[in-house]
Amino acid sequence: MMDTPDRFGPLLRLDGVRIRADGARPAREFTIDIAPGEALGVLGPRGSGKTALLDVVSGFLRPERGRIALCGEDITGWAARRIARAGVARSFQTPPFLDGTMIDDAVAAAAIGRGLSARRARDAVRLGLAITGLEPTRYRTGAALGPAEQRLLTLARVAAAAPLLALLDEPLAGLAPEAAGLVVATVRRLREIGITLIVTAHDAASLRVVCSRAALMRDGRLAEAGRPAGAPDA
Amino acid sequence: MSTAAVSRPVTAYPAGRPPSLWWAAAGWVAVPFVAAALGHDRFASTTLAAAAVQGLFAVSWVLLAVSGQPSLGHALPYGAGAYAAAFVARRAGLHAGDLGGLMPVVLTVAAAIAGGCFGALQGRLTRRLAPAFLAVVTLAMVEAGRTLATMWMAPVLRGGADADASIPIVPFPSDDRAAAWITAAAFGAGVLLVTALVRSRTGVALRAAAGGERAAEALGFDAPRLRLFAFVAAGTIAGTAGALAAQLSGHVSPLMLSWQTSLFAPAAALIGGAATVAGPAAAGYAGAAVAQFLDVPSPLQLLVLAAVLVAAGLRDPQHLFGPAFSWNPRPRNGP
Numbered sequence: 001m002m003d004t005p006d007r008f009g010p011l012l013r014l015d016g017v018r019i020r021a022d023g024a025r026p027a028r029e030f031t032i033d034i035a036p037g038e039a040l041g042v043l044g045p046r047g048s049g050k051t052a053l054l055d056v057v058s059g060f061l062r063p064e065r066g067r068i069a070l071c072g073e074d075i076t077g078w079a080a081r082r083i084a085r086a087g088v089a090r091s092f093q094t095p096p097f098l099d100g101t102m103i104d105d106a107v108a109a110a111a112i113g114r115g116l117s118a119r120r121a122r123d124a125v126r127l128g129l130a131i132t133g134l135e136p137t138r139y140r141t142g143a144a145l146g147p148a149e150q151r152l153l154t155l156a157r158v159a160a161a162a163p164l165l166a167l168l169d170e171p172l173a174g175l176a177p178e179a180a181g182l183v184v185a186t187v188r189r190l191r192e193i194g195i196t197l198i199v200t201a202h203d204a205a206s207l208r209v210v211c212s213r214a215a216l217m218r219d220g221r222l223a224e225a226g227r228p229a230g231a232p233d234a
Numbered sequence: 235m236s237t238a239a240v241s242r243p244v245t246a247y248p249a250g251r252p253p254s255l256w257w258a259a260a261g262w263v264a265v266p267f268v269a270a271a272l273g274h275d276r277f278a279s280t281t282l283a284a285a286a287v288q289g290l291f292a293v294s295w296v297l298l299a300v301s302g303q304p305s306l307g308h309a310l311p312y313g314a315g316a317y318a319a320a321f322v323a324r325r326a327g328l329h330a331g332d333l334g335g336l337m338p339v340v341l342t343v344a345a346a347i348a349g350g351c352f353g354a355l356q357g358r359l360t361r362r363l364a365p366a367f368l369a370v371v372t373l374a375m376v377e378a379g380r381t382l383a384t385m386w387m388a389p390v391l392r393g394g395a396d397a398d399a400s401i402p403i404v405p406f407p408s409d410d411r412a413a414a415w416i417t418a419a420a421f422g423a424g425v426l427l428v429t430a431l432v433r434s435r436t437g438v439a440l441r442a443a444a445g446g447e448r449a450a451e452a453l454g455f456d457a458p459r460l461r462l463f464a465f466v467a468a469g470t471i472a473g474t475a476g477a478l479a480a481q482l483s484g485h486v487s488p489l490m491l492s493w494q495t496s497l498f499a500p501a502a503a504l505i506g507g508a509a510t511v512a513g514p515a516a517a518g519y520a521g522a523a524v525a526q527f528l529d530v531p532s533p534l535q536l537l538v539l540a541a542v543l544v545a546a547g548l549r550d551p552q553h554l555f556g557p558a559f560s561w562n563p564r565p566r567n568g569p
Contacts, residue, residue, distance in 0.1 A: 101444075
């Protein structure tokens with residue numbers, strides 16, 4: 001497990017990280033620093049490379065060149081599971097299929113996967129369920145959850161992993177306004193408990209209340225877009 | 235952060251911990267022992283012993299169900315265990331009463347190892363396959379195994395090329411009541427072992443692996459290794475069941491590697507509930523006992539197993555094995 005991040009250094013640094021062009025998709029290049037406790041919103045249209053950014057940080061894509069550092073340690077080329085164990089949690093656009101799994105077990109898997117002891121895992125599960133409001137459903141299976149609760153379940157797993165950094169891929173995509181409000185409130189709580197976030201979205205409005213800083217994916221590159229209007233303090 | 239401030243989810247469900255798996259498992263550990271105590275004649279003892287062995291075979295498949303691997307070739311480690319026991323007995327020239335009465339133990343351990351190895355082979359070859367392809371490939375593997383057993387194993391083990399592919403093995407044990415007790419103990423141990431595994435941290439990891447490889451890797455798990463572990467563990471238990479079955483019947487035959495044997499385990503899981511341990515154990519035990527008691531012919535048994543699979547498929551076309559299997563999320567309706 002990785003050390004607590006240096007207070008004065010970036011939690012995550014992408015330095016000239018380049019992803020090779022793949023078929024119809026152009027090459028992508030990322031250079032950015034993320035400070036501890038920050039919430040970075042990454043905006044851009046479909047296919048602009050937002051998910052590629054999350055994939056390269058979480059180890060599902062291997063960069064062609066460049067360097068990725070987490071808490072100052074070079075994690076370039078690490079396997080996804082090693083990066084997860086080092087403290088990078090990840091949620092996907094499509095929630096995992098958990099119809100036959102008890103919610104309690106699904107959340108516990110995140111803590112166990114991170115390598116937490118039995119006692120810490122129990123506390124982490126309690127925290128994850130409390131943050132998302134899924135406590136009443138903890139002994140139900142995933143089949144009992146609606147789409148919004150499925151998203152909340154992925155966020156409960158993120159919280160239970162006790163990560164340094166959480167990568168949330170389009171957490172609001174396809175949700176009705178009421179359900180999106182629940183998810184936004186939960187993402188804010190993740191930030192309140194000290195988790196550094198990178199959140200992708202199509203539109204700036206959904207990220208305004210969550211992110212302290214925004215970046216725009218354009219022509220395969222990450223461009224700073226500053227602080228969103230109405231954004232919370234960093 | 236105050237939990238009181240946390241919003242309620244969109245839908246509320248009643249809280250309450252479900253009944254522990256241990257109670258149901260303990261119940262099914264007790265049933266064969268009670269039955270063995272009540273069964274006094276030879277027919278009852280033989281029926282109960284066969285039921286316990288088939289129950290053990292069925293419960294071994296639960297580990298594959300939990301890890302999201304709907305194998306239709308589970309008869310391969312089962313038959314491999316039986317053939318390994320026959321092979322060791324023949325090569326070592328063992329007879330009843332050899333090794334100070336420990337011969338059945340030696341044969342069963344050899345069978346468990348062989349079952350684990352063949353489970354590992356299946357797991358290794360299917361580790362990257364989606365469930366539907368995994369089912370097809372494992373079914374093909376067991377058919378290949380049955381053909382090899384028919385064409386090659388019988389001449390090698392019997393020293394001739396006769397048409398009868400069955401191979402005699404020293405019966406175990408000679409006392410039918412003892413057989414009922416020993417198989418009941420094996421069944422009970424299998425149910426408890428699988429329950430313990432499913433409830434452990436490894437069990438949680440296996441279920442995470444069933445949720446999808448990327449999702450499992452993002453949680454920090456080595457999904458292919460977990461799936462391989464499930465195959466090895468399930469194969470080891472199935473191999474043990476195969477050795478017990480062979481020693482009970484006194485012979486090993488390619489029928490042990492048949493479709494019918496393979497379909498028995500998933501059918502028991504479908505009837506008993508793929509997400510439980512006691513359910514498939516109960517269905518396997520009761521189903522085998524009924525088949526043995528009524529002396530149901532093999533073709534009719536196969537027909538019944540096929541009907542169970544067809545009924546399950548018609549009930550839920552996208553998820554033949556219910557909630558336990560799908561690495562591809564299905565679309566949902568609603569907000």
